[in-house]
Amino acid sequence: MRRRVALVAAGALGLVALAIPARVPAQAPASSVAKAKGDGNQPLTVDADRMERLGKESLVIFTGNVVARQNNSVQYADRMEVYLAEKGDRVLRTVSTGGVRIITRDCRTATAVRAEYLDLEQRVVLIGNARVWQNDNVVSGDTITIELSEDRSVVQGGRQERVKAVFYPREEGKQNGQGRTPGESCNN
Numbered sequence: 001m002r003r004r005v006a007l008v009a010a011g012a013l014g015l016v017a018l019a020i021p022a023r024v025p026a027q028a029p030a031s032s033v034a035k036a037k038g039d040g041n042q043p044l045t046v047d048a049d050r051m052e053r054l055g056k057e058s059l060v061i062f063t064g065n066v067v068a069r070q071n072n073s074v075q076y077a078d079r080m081e082v083y084l085a086e087k088g089d090r091v092l093r094t095v096s097t098g099g100v101r102i103i104t105r106d107c108r109t110a111t112a113v114r115a116e117y118l119d120l121e122q123r124v125v126l127i128g129n130a131r132v133w134q135n136d137n138v139v140s141g142d143t144i145t146i147e148l149s150e151d152r153s154v155v156q157g158g159r160q161e162r163v164k165a166v167f168y169p170r171e172e173g174k175q176n177g178q179g180r181t182p183g184e185s186c187n188n
Helices: 030-041
Strands: 003-008 043-048 050-054 059-070 073-084 091-103 109-118 123-134 137-147 152-156 164-166
Touching (some): 043 073, 059 091
Antiparallel strands (some): 003 043, 043 059, 050 059, 059 073, 073 091, 091 109, 109 123, 123 137, 137 152, 137 164
């Protein structure tokens, strides 16, 4: 039986500024950062096979086919730990493990073994075989750290593999996923 829980969250899936720039060459548009800051008013809805709440720790653990949605972004994982503020009125941190896949509202996709979101720092850390792509553009490394409020990302290689990035020039007139309406899906 699947459980659905809605939590008021402060941008737990606000990954609109993932490591790949929205335009090549250059940087993500300034509106990406503004959108990320506004995501906190949207509810975080989590579906999973099982949910366990540990009140003293202000922790909610979701396991089994976890699907978390917020503001047209979705995250899939085997397990998600949601750390709440003491009053339970906002998400402070999430830790997702096992087959983590994130699809943002602007059609960027990220995969990793583990994903950590820290609300106060506005930071997302993708750990273990981390990869972010949009269309044919891709960035990969052992760890990808995304500073949402700064529109900045750092990709680190591991012992076995160096950082890799491939960027293709954007064709004139293509929106690269930016002009999508809420009902449209990404083609990746």
